[in-house]
Amino acid sequence: MKQISLTSLGQHNSESNGHIAISGHVYDVSDFLDAHPGGKRVLLPLLGKDATAEFNRYHSPTLLTKYKSLVVGTLEGHEVEASSDSTDAFGNLIAFAEPAWYHGQPSPYYNDTHRRLRAWMRGLVEQHIIPHVNDWEAAGEVPSSLYKTFGKEGVLSCMVGVSPWPNWVPHQPPCGIKPEEWTAFHEVVLGDELARIASCGIGAVLSLGPQIALPAVVNYASEGIKERVVGPVLRGEKTICLCITEPSAGSDVANIQTSATISKDGSHYVVNGEKKWITNGAWADFFIVAVRTGKEGMNGISLLLLERGMEGLRTRKIACQGNIGSGTAFVIMDNVKVPASNIIGTVNKGFKCIMANFNHERFGIIIGAIRSARICYEDAVIHAHRRKTFGKPLFDHGVIRNKLANMAHKIEAAQAWMESIVYQQTQMSHEEATLKLGGAIALLKAQATQTVEFCAREASQIMGGISYTKGGVGGRVERIYRDVRGYAIPGGSEEIMLIWEFVSPSRFHKCCME
Numbered sequence: 001m002k003q004i005s006l007t008s009l010g011q012h013n014s015e016s017n018g019h020i021a022i023s024g025h026v027y028d029v030s031d032f033l034d035a036h037p038g039g040k041r042v043l044l045p046l047l048g049k050d051a052t053a054e055f056n057r058y059h060s061p062t063l064l065t066k067y068k069s070l071v072v073g074t075l076e077g078h079e080v081e082a083s084s085d086s087t088d089a090f091g092n093l094i095a096f097a098e099p100a101w102y103h104g105q106p107s108p109y110y111n112d113t114h115r116r117l118r119a120w121m122r123g124l125v126e127q128h129i130i131p132h133v134n135d136w137e138a139a140g141e142v143p144s145s146l147y148k149t150f151g152k153e154g155v156l157s158c159m160v161g162v163s164p165w166p167n168w169v170p171h172q173p174p175c176g177i178k179p180e181e182w183t184a185f186h187e188v189v190l191g192d193e194l195a196r197i198a199s200c201g202i203g204a205v206l207s208l209g210p211q212i213a214l215p216a217v218v219n220y221a222s223e224g225i226k227e228r229v230v231g232p233v234l235r236g237e238k239t240i241c242l243c244i245t246e247p248s249a250g251s252d253v254a255n256i257q258t259s260a261t262i263s264k265d266g267s268h269y270v271v272n273g274e275k276k277w278i279t280n281g282a283w284a285d286f287f288i289v290a291v292r293t294g295k296e297g298m299n300g301i302s303l304l305l306l307e308r309g310m311e312g313l314r315t316r317k318i319a320c321q322g323n324i325g326s327g328t329a330f331v332i333m334d335n336v337k338v339p340a341s342n343i344i345g346t347v348n349k350g351f352k353c354i355m356a357n358f359n360h361e362r363f364g365i366i367i368g369a370i371r372s373a374r375i376c377y378e379d380a381v382i383h384a385h386r387r388k389t390f391g392k393p394l395f396d397h398g399v400i401r402n403k404l405a406n407m408a409h410k411i412e413a414a415q416a417w418m419e420s421i422v423y424q425q426t427q428m429s430h431e432e433a434t435l436k437l438g439g440a441i442a443l444l445k446a447q448a449t450q451t452v453e454f455c456a457r458e459a460s461q462i463m464g465g466i467s468y469t470k471g472g473v474g475g476r477v478e479r480i481y482r483d484v485r486g487y488a489i490p491g492g493s494e495e496i497m498l499i500w501e502f503v504s505p506s507r508f509h510k511c512c513m514e
């Protein structure tokens with residue numbers, strides 16, 4: 001890239017030929033002055049100058065990825081921000097703004113394959129999602145090309161929660177990782193990096209299908225269904241959603257009412273009922289639906305595959321506080337005729353199929369919640385250094401530092417417990433992990449979601465009005481604040497996660513073995 005001296009920069013100081021330097025890059029802003037959302041007037045005195053400090057005062061550091069087309073060169077003698085491939089330190093170097101291993105701290109869990117994966121995923125997310133999050137949230141949906149792009153790149157295949165890398169997914173592991181090297185820690189890295197977009201809803205568009213709906217197909221469906229569903233979903237050609245929750249049954253899965261009555265000749269089911277808060281439901285092609293085929297309680301539930309286009313199946317978007325862009329919907333089924341061969345697993349044993357993936361689903365939420373808490377902390381620390389009150393930066397006020405310290409210890413505790421449980425999981429079979437770790441994962445989910453709630457609150461208090469406003473430097477915290485309930489309620493509400501009788505290993509044994 002062209003090197004530009006300070007003297008040459010200084011000569012570009014007029015409205016028709018105006019350059020400014022930010023973090024070592026030189027931007028030609030001549031055609032951008034009138035379009036600048038913060039107004040032209042603030043930019044004029046900075047034309048021909050290094051405006052890094054002024055820029056950092058008002059914008060999020062990731063904003064400029066959207067404005068690469070304005071870059072005309074780099075400022076001579078200035079270091080452009082370090083690229084992401086150092087093995088010692090990666091990402092934001094503020095203490096606790098990234099997991100400790102990102103800062104080169106020793107860890108038994110991560111190696112070079114994880115370092116390559118995190119740089120790859122960060123690059124994809126920064127290129128394809130972060131610059132557009134505000135626009136997509138405002139529009140209430142993401143372009144369908146997003147799912148296709150991440151399917152093509154092989155990201156969706158990384159989310160199905162199986163290790164080593166399975167041979168039925170349509171991709172090889174990314175970053176030259178060998179199939180036998182792939183473990184749950186790679187999925188942790190991927191989920192963590194995805195959560196940096198700070199939008200529960202847009203993240204859910206990508207992850208929820210492969211992470212919570214597809215596992216039932218992969219583990220329990222007939223070969224015919226697998227062939228029809230798995231490849232197209234993981235290549236990003238078709239979308240899938242899991243339909244469990246109903247207007248009157250959420251965390252209490254065993255209580256669902258949607259009925260599936262078998263026809264006299266046994267050729268098809270007739271499905272009637274309504275599912276609510278179904279993520280991706282507004283546009284999904286495939287619906288994995290929990291239905292009642294037998295008696296009351298957990299032993300009368302089955303899973304059925306429904307497909308868009310079946311007569312009597314309708315979806316309707318639900319406007320929610322958070323999770324914006326995720327296509328959260330009602331799924332309404334009126335006398336839908338479904339071939340009996342669309343059953344997934346054994347009739348009346350669907351509860352077991354649902355429970356088998358609950359830990360995986362909860363892990364997705366846990367990882368997202370911890371990274372979101374970290375983002376709140378990160379943005380609050382940056383703001384506390386920039387903003388002055390009573391003649392000194394906010395950071396110099398003990399009350400603010402105390403808030404930051406309280407955020408950091410909760411985040412690090414949740415991260416450490418999460419990694420410890422993932423490690424235990426890597427040492428167990430899927431069945432053993434389901435039985436032995438369910439309780440701990442439930443408690444960890446509660447800890448992670450309480451941590452993000454605490455951090456969103458504290459960051460908002462530190463950042464004040466700017467995190468009460470959409471977009472701009474406080475935009476990430478504003479979005480996360482709205483998404484707090486989107487972490488704490490689905491996948492088992494915090495209250496359910498903290499019922500001791502439910503999380504004790506014996507209870508898990510009972511409901512998974514039946």
Ligand code: HEM
Nearest residue numbers: 027037038042046051054055058059060063067471472473
């Ligand atoms: C290439 C350079 C720049 C680009 C692309 C840019 C872009 C933007 C954008 C997109 C916003 C809307 C808020 C957001 O999304 O963050 C904004 C707001 C703003 N910008 Fe810039 N900006 C640039 C340089 C600067 C500089 C050098 C200053 C110097 C003071 C500045 C001052 C502001 C102010 C005061 C706001 C309003 C902030 C608020 O409403 O809280 N900008 N800018």
